[in-house]
Amino acid sequence: MTKQHLYLVDGSGYIFRAYFSLPKLTDPQGTPVGAVHGFTAMLWKLIEELNAAEAPTHLAVILDAGAKTFRNDIYPAYKANRPPAPEDLVPQFPLIRDAVRAFSVPCIDQPGVEADDIIASYALAALAEGFNVTVVSSDKDLMQLVQPGLDIFDPMKNIRIGRDGVIEKFAVPPEQVGEVLALMGDTSDNIPGVRGIGPKGAAELILEFGTVDNLLANLDAVKRPKLRDTLAEHAENARMSRILVSLKDDLPLAVPLADLTLKDPPHGPLGAFLTKHGFRSLMAKLGREMEADAAGPEPAPDVAFTHKDYETVTTSERLAWWVAEARTRGLVAVDTETDSLDATRAALVGVSLALEPGLACYIPVAHKKGEGLLAEAVEQLDIPTVIAALNPLFADAAVLKVGQNLKYDLIVLRRHGVAVLAPYDDTMLLSYALDAGRGGHGMDELSAKHLGHTPIPFKAVTGTAKAAITFDFVPLDRATEYAAEDADVTLRLLGVLRDRLWREGGTRIYETVDRPLVAVIADMEIAGIKVDRAALARLSAAYEVEIAALETQIFELAGGPFSIGSPKQLGEILFEKMGLKTGKKSSKTGAWTTDVTELERLAGDGVEIAAKVLDWRQNSKLKSTYTDALQAQINLATGRVHTSFALAATSTGRLSSNDPNLQNIPIRTEMGRKIRYAFVAEPGHTILAADYNQIELRLVAAIADEPALKAVYAAGGDVHALTAQEVFGEVTRDTRARAKTINFSIIYGISAFGLAQRLGIDRGEAARYIELYFSRFPGIRRYMAETIQGAKDCGYVSTLFGRKTHLSMINSKNAGERQFAERAAVNAPIQGTSADIIKRAMARMPAALADAGLTGTRMLLQVHDELVFEVADAEVEAASKVIKTVMEAANLPAAPLAVPLAVEIGTGASWGDAH
DNA sequence: CATATCACG
DNA sequence: GACGTACGTGATATGA
Numbered sequence: 033m034t035k036q037h038l039y040l041v042d043g044s045g046y047i048f049r050a051y052f053s054l055p056k057l058t059d060p061q062g063t064p065v066g067a068v069h070g071f072t073a074m075l076w077k078l079i080e081e082l083n084a085a086e087a088p089t090h091l092a093v094i095l096d097a098g099a100k101t102f103r104n105d106i107y108p109a110y111k112a113n114r115p116p117a118p119e120d121l122v123p124q125f126p127l128i129r130d131a132v133r134a135f136s137v138p139c140i141d142q143p144g145v146e147a148d149d150i151i152a153s154y155a156l157a158a159l160a161e162g163f164n165v166t167v168v169s170s171d172k173d174l175m176q177l178v179q180p181g182l183d184i185f186d187p188m189k190n191i192r193i194g195r196d197g198v199i200e201k202f203a204v205p206p207e208q209v210g211e212v213l214a215l216m217g218d219t220s221d222n223i224p225g226v227r228g229i230g231p232k233g234a235a236e237l238i239l240e241f242g243t244v245d246n247l248l249a250n251l252d253a254v255k256r257p258k259l260r261d262t263l264a265e266h267a268e269n270a271r272m273s274r275i276l277v278s279l280k281d282d283l284p285l286a287v288p289l290a291d292l293t294l295k296d297p298p299h300g301p302l303g304a305f306l307t308k309h310g311f312r313s314l315m316a317k318l319g320r321e322m323e324a325d326a327a328g329p330e331p332a333p334d335v336a337f338t339h340k341d342y343e344t345v346t347t348s349e350r351l352a353w354w355v356a357e358a359r360t361r362g363l364v365a366v367d368t369e370t371d372s373l374d375a376t377r378a379a380l381v382g383v384s385l386a387l388e389p390g391l392a393c394y395i396p397v398a399h400k401k402g403e404g405l406l407a408e409a410v411e412q413l414d415i416p417t418v419i420a421a422l423n424p425l426f427a428d429a430a431v432l433k434v435g436q437n438l439k440y441d442l443i444v445l446r447r448h449g450v451a452v453l454a455p456y457d458d459t460m461l462l463s464y465a466l467d468a469g470r471g472g473h474g475m476d477e478l479s480a481k482h483l484g485h486t487p488i489p490f491k492a493v494t495g496t497a498k499a500a501i502t503f504d505f506v507p508l509d510r511a512t513e514y515a516a517e518d519a520d521v522t523l524r525l526l527g528v529l530r531d532r533l534w535r536e537g538g539t540r541i542y543e544t545v546d547r548p549l550v551a552v553i554a555d556m557e558i559a560g561i562k563v564d565r566a567a568l569a570r571l572s573a574a575y576e577v578e579i580a581a582l583e584t585q586i587f588e589l590a591g592g593p594f595s596i597g598s599p600k601q602l603g604e605i606l607f608e609k610m611g612l613k614t615g616k617k618s619s620k621t622g623a624w625t626t627d628v629t630e631l632e633r634l635a636g637d638g639v640e641i642a643a644k645v646l647d648w649r650q651n652s653k654l655k656s657t658y659t660d661a662l663q664a665q666i667n668l669a670t671g672r673v674h675t676s677f678a679l680a681a682t683s684t685g686r687l688s689s690n691d692p693n694l695q696n697i698p699i700r701t702e703m704g705r706k707i708r709y710a711f712v713a714e715p716g717h718t719i720l721a722a723d724y725n726q727i728e729l730r731l732v733a734a735i736a737d738e739p740a741l742k743a744v745y746a747a748g749g750d751v752h753a754l755t756a757q758e759v760f761g762e763v764t765r766d767t768r769a770r771a772k773t774i775n776f777s778i779i780y781g782i783s784a785f786g787l788a789q790r791l792g793i794d795r796g797e798a799a800r801y802i803e804l805y806f807s808r809f810p811g812i813r814r815y816m817a818e819t820i821q822g823a824k825d826c827g828y829v830s831t832l833f834g835r836k837t838h839l840s841m842i843n844s845k846n847a848g849e850r851q852f853a854e855r856a857a858v859n860a861p862i863q864g865t866s867a868d869i870i871k872r873a874m875a876r877m878p879a880a881l882a883d884a885g886l887t888g889t890r891m892l893l894q895v896h897d898e899l900v901f902e903v904a905d906a907e908v909e910a911a912s913k914v915i916k917t918v919m920e921a922a923n924l925p926a927a928p929l930a931v932p933l934a935v936e937i938g939t940g941a942s943w944g945d946a947h
Numbered sequence: 948c949a950t951a952t953c954a955c956g
Numbered sequence: 957g958a959c960g961t962a963c964g965t966g967a968t969a970t971g972a
Contacts, residue, residue: 597969599970627953653953654954657954681965681966684963684964693955696954697955778962779962780962781963783962784961850959852961859962896956
């Protein structure tokens with residue numbers, strides 16, 4: 033093994049050099065980052081150069097803590113002539129610490145002492161341990177330290193300074209540099225020294241007398257009288273200066289030497305840091321580096337999946353080892369096993385960790401054996417022990433945590449007292465950023481696609497259907513094979529997907545939108561929303577009465593009982609038994625269509641049973657899907673309903689909501705809307721609903737760059753009225769309603785047939801409207817054509833923020849499939865940009881509320897263009913302002929729009945009242 | 948497990 | 957000239 037070599041970087045010098053020598057720069061948030069950028073680039077270059085030439089084993093960056101130091105106690109004027117740090121440099125200091133950490137390099141400072149003292153202390157400690165040491169600094173004070181095994185690297189001049197170098201510069205050896213410095217003084221540090229004595233004179237004296245003390249004790253021996261008098265006069269200054277320039281080299285080491293081990297910069301945190309501050313050239317550099325890594329001469333051989341090698345962790349010692357190893361490596365894949373798919377109810381059963389391909393473990397915490405009431409716990413660590421061990425790991429800012437659908441694990445772990453903090457990555461979301469529209473993003477699918485490996489199916493360990501057991505009853509050996517493999521797969525997926533993300537793009541949407549949303553949405557799901565169970569029960573009862581009455585009437589009209597909920601039976605009754613009209617369409621299966629348009633047509637013709645069935649359907653839909661189901665979904669522990677938002681379910685970037693779906697709670701009919709009044713605020717709180725006004729149409733205007741539409745939004749006008757005027761020549765209640773349908777048809781990818789159907793006109797007339805529309809708004813036609821062509825060329829379309837939606841059928845030979853893909857291509861950038869915007873608002877919301885001191889305000893739900901909050905009554909006014917501001921500016925600064933975004937806010941005791 | 952229907956944006 | 961008919965979701969009941 034080669035000798036350990038510690039590099040100590042004097043960070044302060046880098047910072048000031050970066051600040052003064054480089055142009056000003058601000059990041060996307062508006063923070064000045066010129067020095068941060070310069071510092072980051074210089075540190076990176078240094079690490080590269082050191083790696084190329086010297087092979088350091090240990091590295092730390094040392095910074096000044098900024099406060100007063102012990103030298104000020106000795107000499108209040110110490111450094112008093114220094115101007116304060118420039119105003120725009122001050123906010124950059126913490127960011128520079130972030131930069132250092134992003135490289136996974138320890139960043140050390142200590143109040144009361146200077147960076148030089150820390151450097152001296154670490155240097156001597158390392159030498160005592162047998163290390164070689166190099167101090168990276170241009171500060172002459174540090175030259176005192178040079179000795180066998182310790183040299184200085186001056187990054188400004190790019191030279192190494194050893195004993196000879198010091199003698200060349202000061203004419204004295206390193207051990208006497210302090211003496212020389214004391215006589216010389218230092219104007220920049222306000223160290224007085226002895227007036228009139230410069231480097232030459234000081235060196236001469238020290239060469240003759242050895243030390244300042246000896247010189248002052250033997251002033252008689254100084255030959256030149258003038259000089260002798262000066263020395264006598266400033267003897268006190270000289271003594272004090274000698275103390276000021278000496279380095280304190282026996283400080284306790286805040287971070288042990290062993291923790292300064294140099295690692296490869298972890299790409300995840302570094303990428304996140306660079307992206308956050310918009311350091312594009314450095315991002316490109318990281319991308320190239322990762323590409324080179326990926327294509328390097330020694331690609332890591334694929335490690336086969338050998339499940340028997342996974343470890344079952346059942347002792348504190350082994351647990352401690354895995355945690356320590358994970359922290360040393362700075363990367364850990366994590367997966368939790370539970371007894372339920374519902375993260376807000378699930379009990380933790382075990383945790384698996386993976387550190388490198390093939391190196392993974394499973395930590396059981398709640399496994400049982402036996403059956404039912406006779407079940408007894410198996411031998412395993414208890415939950416408090418495991419939680420205490422995992423918390424420091426998952427909260428460590430120097431460790432990248434990676435999960436597959438990490439939101440689930442975040443929620444389960446949080447509910448058990450474990451916080452998982454940034455930095456983290458989610459392989460599901462990486463896949464989503466890369467491959468939206470190209471299939472699912474579940475682990476088994478990703479593993480098969482990217483690793484060529486089919487993981488053990490969940491059902492293979494728990495059994496199926498009736499015979500299924502929960503994971504806590506899976507024997508430990510099988511549980512370990514399954515669970516550790518999931519963490520292993522996740523870790524391997526990270527490698528594959530992260531590399532692709534850099535090469536193919538998508539880092540912006542992943543790192544600034546989807547990834548930060550994981551923690552935000554986890555909080556929303558944990559919060560849940562209060563539902564008034566009694567109100568729902570009353571509605572259920574009312575619907576039930578109505579359903580029963582309608583059923584009787586329907587059976588009477590039909591001439592006998594049948595299953596009204598069966599489209600097949602209903603079709604037969606209506607169109608065969610009753611021989612109603614021309615039983616219109618029939619679908620693929622050959623069954624009669626009985627959907628709402630068909631029944632409305634019949635009802636319009638005076639068919640009473642059709643109207644009754646429509647009414648019956650509405651009542652039974654509301655009862656079964658909403659009032660009954662929602663009561664069953666109330667979490668007994670919280671008294672609230674906790675939906676799950678799927679982050680990677682849609683092809684366009686939208687969220688979806690399930691178990692229960694809270695994004696399709698009725699509102700359009702008065703009867704259904706009653707259900708919204710059952711979504712209530714806690715006592716002392718108010719429900720606040722904030723929704724974007726016509727966001728998709730506004731985006732069409734902006735993206736298609738259509739002057740007339742942009743103008744009407746800029747002026748706060750009525751687009752539907754404008755369209756009515758342009759297409760129909762007049763604005764009436766009727767033409768405005770039809771114009772509204774036309775406007776929406778644009779968003780969905782217009783077709784004359786579809787528009788004709790919706791407007792109840794013939795196809796030719798619809799085609800004329802469309803043509804008229806396009807001639808009035810030519811930008812729209814151009815946008816549609818360009819978008820479709822772009823999709824055909826690339827296979828995908830993109831939102832304003834770079835989110836891709838792939839359209840595999842865009843060049844299909846099947847006209848139906850192809851046209852379907854073309855309409856989706858037109859729609860996806862609009863729907864997707866809207867999704868990006870509200871997600872950006874959501875990602876920013878918690879900090880914005882916290883910054884405004886609004887601790888009684890929580891974000892609960894998202895419904896595509898609407899955010900729902902629960903707000904302490906006293907905060908309603910302030911929260912409204914913050915929410916509106918954040919939402920209306922959510923496109924900025926990344927994508928300025930030529931139309932304003934408008935957010936409307938409503939408040940009330942319930943969701944129904946807030947609209 | 949697929950189909951039809953209908954709730955939402 | 958034919959194709960099939962507005963984009964994106966999730967829950968429920970029915971029936972094979």
